Amino acid sequence: MSELINNREQLTVDKSTDRKVLLKTVFWDLFNGKDPEEVKAFADEKIGKVTVEEIMELSQYQHDVLEEKALSKSELERISAAHLSIMEGNIIEIENPKDIPGHPVHTFHRENREIESLLESKLLPLKEEFEKEDSPANIYKLIDVCNLLYDIDKHFTRKEQLLFPYLEKYGINGPSVNMWRLDDYIRDAIKDTKKQLTNYNGDKEAVLSTLHYIAEQVTTMIYREEHILFPMAMSNLTEDEWIKIAQESDEIGYCLTGPATVWKPERADLDSKALTEGFIKLETGLLSLNQLELIFNNLPVDITFIDHEDIVRYFSHGTERIFARTKAVIGRTVQNCHPPKSAHIVEALLDDFKAGKKDSEDFWIKFKDKFVYIRYFAIRNEQKEYMGTLEFTQNIEPIQAIEGEKRILSL
Structure with missing residues (x-):
């Protein structure tokens, strides 16, 4: 793995690998703590728009490097957030089935809209109310919101247990480790907030800080899913694989909503027969x-x-x-x-x-x-x-x- 841990100066550039090297340069600049604004200006000038395939390759490269480095939670969050801010708005969109009712990606999108609604209509307004007055009534309301928001565990679990295995099958391992870690950080933050509120000791700032973290990280994760993960999966998974994911999603459950309908693709050649009587x-x-x-x-x-x-x-x-x-x-x-x-x-x-x-x-x-x-x-x-x-x-x-x-x- 040591061959991956090179300084940017050691990367050689030629016509065929120019963009790959530039993308890796962006990663190493962020990894080494360079100002994200400077790195973004460099990326906008030298790289411009990026495809899902390029992000996929870079994601695998980052996965290998970050696994070798065994980064702390704060470092992983810093690099992930900085990298996303640079890519944001520069990803070339591809067609995805967010408008095909019942398709797993359509359901993921439906859940994300409900999660956003919960953040905007309840969590953030209640956070402001709590900041003004940390009364028992406001505490109880926030606990209720945290209970609702923890339904996101089902959304994350379907992603981790159903979607990631198929991506791994195609050699795409980055999301399985990096995104799963970030999912766990969100889960832990929601549970921590519930504990802080249930056993409230007057430390208002600690609660506000965790609530801010949750809102920020959940919003960012939604962007990662809808602009990177789901398009990446759509570029690789077959219809049969999506059918299997749709069939097995019920076992895990859904977050705040469910499929709009049962997805019935035009071609579904899975064998649904029972076991043969051998x-x-x-x-x-x-x-x-x-x-x-x-x-x-x-x-x-x-x-x-x-x-x-x-x-x-x-x-x-x-x-x-x-x-x-x-x-x-x-x-x-x-x-x-x-x-x-x-x-x-x-x-x-x-x-x-x-x-x-x-x-x-x-x-x-x-x-x-x-x-x-x-x-x-x-x-x-x-x-x-x-x-x-x-x-x-x-x-x-x-x-x-x-x-x-x-x-x-x-x-």
Whole structure:
């Protein structure tokens, strides 16, 4: 990766790479702290309008560099904001389906309009009221707005769990890390504001500062999505892939609104048939594919299997999953299925399994109204070779509540 961490003076220019080098120069100037106004003047003069494809290439370059540098939150935000301010207004727009009701991008746009409306009609006016008077009534109103705004988690989760995997498939990894981190910062800020307001201690400035941060970052994220991410996805994803995204979006849910209608594309050649009735001979029995899937899906636990190359190969699909899973994760590396801030824990656990240092690991956490027991098992063959990892997740809250004995059927 060290070859990416060069100073701008080391970049060579020729006819074919001129614009690429200039775009990288803009990035390095911002990275090194040069005045954004000077950098913008340089970009306007030397580069002018940029295409989605150019932004896509630059996004991948930035991803590689920023991963190597392991920037702090403030540095990542500074560079991202400065870079966006320079690109703003210079991106060549491409046609996208924001006017095709039911298409996932149309739904993302609908949600963004509702989010903007919530900011403009409630959060910002209440912020001004709170600044004048931090009364209990104004505090309660702001808590209600934060509860509504946290619905943005569903918007972000669909983007991260459905859209990012397909972009990765086409070698576009920048959004999976950089944008996901920024999404997490927004989520954390909303939760922090709720805590500040719920346990209000008179520090008005701290609340106002966080509210300002939320409004600014959410507005900026909407611009990133609609002018960069969605056009980038539209340039690469096939209609079949968009159909899959639309089909799996319901499982995660929507933010403040939902699809305008069911999207019915002119061509949809996905095979929606049930599993064929082939049979699998096991050591202790014979099952049809349909029976096998029904067994897995009716277990009172969630199961996910990751193969020896860290690729997600299977997950059970019960009626009440604890953590959302979509079919888009199949074929994706498990590290990219977790938020960047927790990916290193997954990596360390898999390394221990592969090295034979551990055969299992358990975690237990409070999640919403559940007490979740998460177990990981290293799967090995007869020769003790590592074949993959089984994740086993269960809500044990009802089990913990059991007392005495039960020896008769329920009525």
